[in-house]
Amino acid sequence: MEAAKPENEAGRLATLHDLEVLDTDPEQEFDDIVKLASHVCGVPMSLVSLVDTDRQWFKAKIGLEMDETSREVSFCAHAILGKDLMVVPDVQEDRRFADNPLAVGDPGVRFYAGAPLVTSDGFALGTLCVIDSEPRRLNLDQLQALRALSRQVTAQLELRRYAKALNRTVARLQDIERRRDDFANLLAGDLRAPLHEFGAYLESVSTDREPDPVLAEALVRTTRRHLDPMRQLVAHLLAMADPENEGYEALHLREVDLTRITERAVQAVRPIAATKEIWILHGQGPSLPIYADPVRLEQVFMHLLFATVKYTPPGGRVRVTTEAASGPAVRLDDLDQPDTERPSLFTHLYYSAVAQIDDGPDRGLAVAKRILDVHHATLALSDRPGQGTSLRVVFPPVPAVLETLAAPAR
Numbered sequence: 446m447e448a449a450k451p452e453n454e455a456g457r458l459a460t461l462h463d464l465e466v467l468d469t470d471p472e473q474e475f476d477d478i479v480k481l482a483s484h485v486c487g488v489p490m491s492l493v494s495l496v497d498t499d500r501q502w503f504k505a506k507i508g509l510e511m512d513e514t515s516r517e518v519s520f521c522a523h524a525i526l527g528k529d530l531m532v533v534p535d536v537q538e539d540r541r542f543a544d545n546p547l548a549v550g551d552p553g554v555r556f557y558a559g560a561p562l563v564t565s566d567g568f569a570l571g572t573l574c575v576i577d578s579e580p581r582r583l584n585l586d587q588l589q590a591l592r593a594l595s596r597q598v599t600a601q602l603e604l605r606r607y608a609k610a611l612n613r614t615v616a617r618l619q620d621i622e623r624r625r626d627d628f629a630n631l632l633a634g635d636l637r638a639p640l641h642e643f644g645a646y647l648e649s650v651s652t653d654r655e656p657d658p659v660l661a662e663a664l665v666r667t668t669r670r671h672l673d674p675m676r677q678l679v680a681h682l683l684a685m686a687d688p689e690n691e692g693y694e695a696l697h698l699r700e701v702d703l704t705r706i707t708e709r710a711v712q713a714v715r716p717i718a719a720t721k722e723i724w725i726l727h728g729q730g731p732s733l734p735i736y737a738d739p740v741r742l743e744q745v746f747m748h749l750l751f752a753t754v755k756y757t758p759p760g761g762r763v764r765v766t767t768e769a770a771s772g773p774a775v776r777l778d779d780l781d782q783p784d785t786e787r788p789s790l791f792t793h794l795y796y797s798a799v800a801q802i803d804d805g806p807d808r809g810l811a812v813a814k815r816i817l818d819v820h821h822a823t824l825a826l827s828d829r830p831g832q833g834t835s836l837r838v839v840f841p842p843v844p845a846v847l848e849t850l851a852a853p854a855r
Contacts, residue, residue, distance in 0.1 A: 446541045448522035457525075457568040458498060464570075464606050467495060467502055474601055474809045475505035477755060478573065478594050483507050485590045485720045488577040490552065493598055494521040494559075495571035508576075509552060518546050524559035525569035530588060533557040535580035553578045558588075560595035564603055565740045573598050589716040596713055597751050600744035601809050607741055608812045611819055697740070700843055703733040704767040707775050710746035711765055714754060721759045725750070730767035733774075735840045737820050745813045746775065749836070752794075752810055753779050774839040780832070794826055794836060 451457055461467070475493050483491040490508035494501045501519040503512055516522050523541060524531040536542045536555050548554045559574035573595040583591070711727045718725050753763050757779055764778040794810060817824065817838060825837040 447517050448519070448526060451526060451569065453568060456566075457570065460564060460566065460568045461495060461497065461570045464602055465609075466504060466602060466605075467497060469504070471505065472808060475598065476507075478598055479505045479507045481717070481720070481755075482573060482575055482591060482594050485594075486558070486575040486583055486587050488556070488575045488581070490576035492521075492574050492576070493562075493571065494519070494574060495562075496522050496525055496569075501571065504571075514547065520545070520547070520554070520557045521559050521572040521574060524572045524574065525561050528561060528563060528569070530592065531557075531559050531561075531572075532583065532588075534582050537580075552576070555579050556581045558583060558591060560591050562595055562599045562602070564599060570599075570602065586716070586719060590720050593713060593716040597717070597747065600747050601812075604741065604744050604748065604809070604812045604816065608815050611815060697738045698736055699739070700734050701737050701739045701742075703735045703737075703773045703775065703840065704730040705732075706737075706739055706743050707746055707765065707767050710743050710750055713743075713747050714750040717751065718754045718763070721754060721757070721761075723754055723757055723759065723761045723763060725754075726762060726764040728766070731769060733767055733769055734843050735773045735820075736843050737840070741816055742820065745816050748809050748813050749777060753777060772839045772842060774837055776838075777836045779834040794834070 479491040479493060483489065488508075491506070492503050492509065493505040494503055496516060496519060499516050500513050501516055501521050503509070506512075520531075520533070520542065533539050533542060534556060536545070536548045536557065542548055542554075542557075545554070554576055556577040556579060557574060559572035561569040562571050562573065563569050573591065575591065707730070708727070711725055715725055750763070750765070757763060762780040764776075764780060766776045766778075768774050768776060814824070820840060822838050822840045825839070826835070828834045
């Protein structure tokens, strides 16, 4: 049975295409998520499936050879109609899928569970799904982990779209700066002479004398010669007055509580940490007001925590605290455990987020760093054998941020 189309299909497809992720190369961050989903749920197949106009395309996959299928036979096309997990314990007992070609033929789907990838705007772009060729049921921990992993996929997709918007903002600000220089050059250079001649001619007319034909002819020649620079000047002035050029259209900034955002990120990642028996130690911190985009900042913290869990050996300990010693800050400590493998978080954070090497091991961390930069946050990273890796993210207090945003671009 072919799935119905979501009521918001037009907006959903527009958002999906705006991500510019369809038909891109495999990426380690998404591959790691499907591997973890497959392991946690004890199934051989897992996919990050994006539902396009007439197909479903797999951004990441494990246990499956094909790269896409038609939307007509897609299980995920049914799953995106809801906001929570769609679980089919036995496909043969579900009339929607009993005669589905993916069930009766290759790869022989018998069990399916898909968590919709729902954006902050409410669009379900696809699913993170797990598949088996045998009927099965997932326990509560597995279901919670699948939900949490799907949120990681969505956060990764949205953060990258957000980073592209920031790049466009930077390019626009640079263009404004160039326009300002051109504007100054026009006023100080070529336009000074014609403006002087305009003034002289108008002065002669205002004295009720017969206009000087020689002066009038010179004015006509000057006007023709400088018509294009004048048009350029008007265009520059209009561009500089355009409210869309403010440079922060990609942000939705407001005063928020850093501690509350951190708490939400911790709760989102805890089910994933539990699958590796990693304890996230987090106590109640003080209220710390900052000026930030709460949705994007929570996604950044989710990815930082997910990376920490991913690069920490099973049975490890992660401590998350908020403090106000030198400004509102989040501190993340990946603690070394006696007689166990050391976490590899430091290497990934350093090369991807701090040094920002183009071919760093985790592109998602580089995107997270870019967004923290826009929030005027500073990062301090340290690593000590026996103590572990420590990452401290410090934000400016609210008044300092407001002053920065109000200052003219340089």
